[in-house]
Amino acid sequence: MAGLKENTAGQIIILSGFAICLSLIALAILVNQAMITGYYSSNAALEFPKHQIKDITSQTRENSVSIAELALRLNQSNNQSIEENYRSLFSQYDRQMRKIYAVHGEEISLTLDDMNLTAAGMNISAQSTVWVNITYNNGMTYYASRPEIIEVGT
Structure with missing residues (x-):
């Protein structure tokens, strides 16, 4: 041992x-x-909501063109100008989009910053543009596109 x-x-x-x-x-x-x-x-x-932001932007672009055409048609049937009709229709679109995204817990805001709408007969002219401020917030991500320049002419 x-x-x-x-x-x-x-x-x-x-x-x-x-x-x-x-x-x-x-x-x-x-x-x-x-x-x-x-x-x-x-x-x-x-987790960055790039697809939601891309969808909001593309939907706003498509609907801005449709709203411009509808504002021109409404101009022929009421006493409001094309700009007044456009602002009214765009505010309705903003309210609808807010409700849709609020269901998912997301907050968006679409506001018109400036517009240059000129009508040539029955069509909106090719140089007509709308400036839209787009903001998106889902609690984790805040995104703001100021301004988003959208061509609404045909």
Whole structure:
């Protein structure tokens, strides 16, 4: 028994095994943190509502052209100007879009900034433009496009 207490040659092997074990644990923790960081950063990029913003912008562009044509037709049947009809129809469109997106917990705002509508006979002229401010907020992302210039002429 006395010979086992005095023999210290195996302690270095045990100590180096312990050091290797601790370094492998530290390396595993670092690799795990790198994977988690990559997951969260890629997940944050996916949460950006680019498709909703793109849909709002494209719908507003399409409906602005339709509203301009409808405002021209209404101008022929009532005493209001094309601009007054356009503002009235666009505010109705804004209210409808707000209600649709409010159901999903998102807030949007569509406001007219400026408009240059000129009618040539029965059509809106080709250089007619409408400037629209589009804002979007879903609680995590705030987006504002000021102004979005939309050509409504044919």
